[in-house]
Amino acid sequence: MKNKELQEKRMKDYFIQAAKGMLKGEGLKSLSVRSIADQAGYSFATMYNYFKDVNELVFHCVNDFQEECKVFTTDQAKKSPRGISKVKTLVLAYVNYFVEYPGIFELFYLERVANFGNKQTIINVISTSLDSICEDEWNYCISKKLVKAESVDLIKAQLRFTVLGMLLLYMNRRVPSSYAEFISQAEVQVDALLAPLRD
């Protein structure tokens, strides 16, 4: 029965990998239970032997993407000098990740979530997504007394909501209308929030 678990995990992974590929490529619109199964090399009905429904399948991708996003952002920020300016780089890299993969933005923030198993765990990953990416650097800032420990929670929340709001308007309503304007706006907004911390 250890084999059974292993095989089941493998099967689930076939579907998850297929879904991940399509999410990164064509996005959520191209994603149907039949297309996922095709990509995985099984019938669409087989999916239901391993997942309660298509929501449960799709949301299993969240953890992988969050990890990938962390790699993406820390890589883009690795040359940045530590401290507040590295936080800024991380946040802007976070924005860029979702601009590059709109399907993942939809998955994280837009897709309606029906009730499924460990919903709360995944929602937690999503809602603390940006925070956990900046976590280490904020701790560094606190330890170097670049920022007061008691003000970090507020600024984290401010960054989280601002980034989300900007992304939502750009992704869903194409406002502003060009990527250049959008990135410029993002810089202004992040700077406005981080400036008071730079003495």
Next chain:
Amino acid sequence: MKNKELQEKRMKDYFIQAAKGMLKGEGLKSLSVRSIADQAGYSFATMYNYFKDVNELVFHCVNDFQEECKVFTTDQAKKSPRGISKVKTLVLAYVNYFVEYPGIFELFYLERVANFGNKQTIINVISTSLDSICEDEWNYCISKKLVKAESVDLIKAQLRFTVLGMLLLYMNRRVPSSYAEFISQAEVQVDALLAPLRD
């Protein structure tokens, strides 16, 4: 041919009113081309004689709701003393409007928009939705020298994105998990942005 236009406008309105009712009630999920037509008293096929597709119909509701939202917010803020504190009340009332009518939030910010006629006009209404509600009060603040004219654009944008981010996380991911927490958080965030203006 003036009659023709009038009649066509009336017909369109039957469908729009039906869609509006369902959006305010059950929300977007309950809204299908067949259910709208039922409510309007016509066959679903009749709708296609007046609208290119269901998207065009649904997005015609935006203007009406924006107007309704303006009435709602100014009413909730009418007892508030003029100035920055009235801006705060307006913004929090804006938040409450969408919490009360989640279907309208979906319509404004979440619903995928296919290409249709005067798309740009409607997107403009949406993206300046909060700004236009606070416009008068900001002008008052500038005229009374409560805030520098050149800093208003930044603070408007900050409020816009913050409000949107908070709403998105609360509406779509139920974070925070209770309305009380959410409103408390909203107050904190709005205060954090408006505090520097209060001398």
Next chain:
DNA sequence: TAATTATATTAACAATGTTCATTATATTTG
């Protein structure tokens, strides 16, 4: 090998948006 269990697949449903040919209804003309 035979019987049993587990797994994969096909068939079928209900609901969706959309198109089109066909009715029903006005409107105009003789």
Next chain:
DNA sequence: CAAATATAATGAACATTGTTAATATAATTA
């Protein structure tokens, strides 16, 4: 008023969607 014509409303039909139930196939066990 009657007949011809334009206009508007509709039902049938299609392709897709997610999902379930019944069936076929593979694996395991006795």
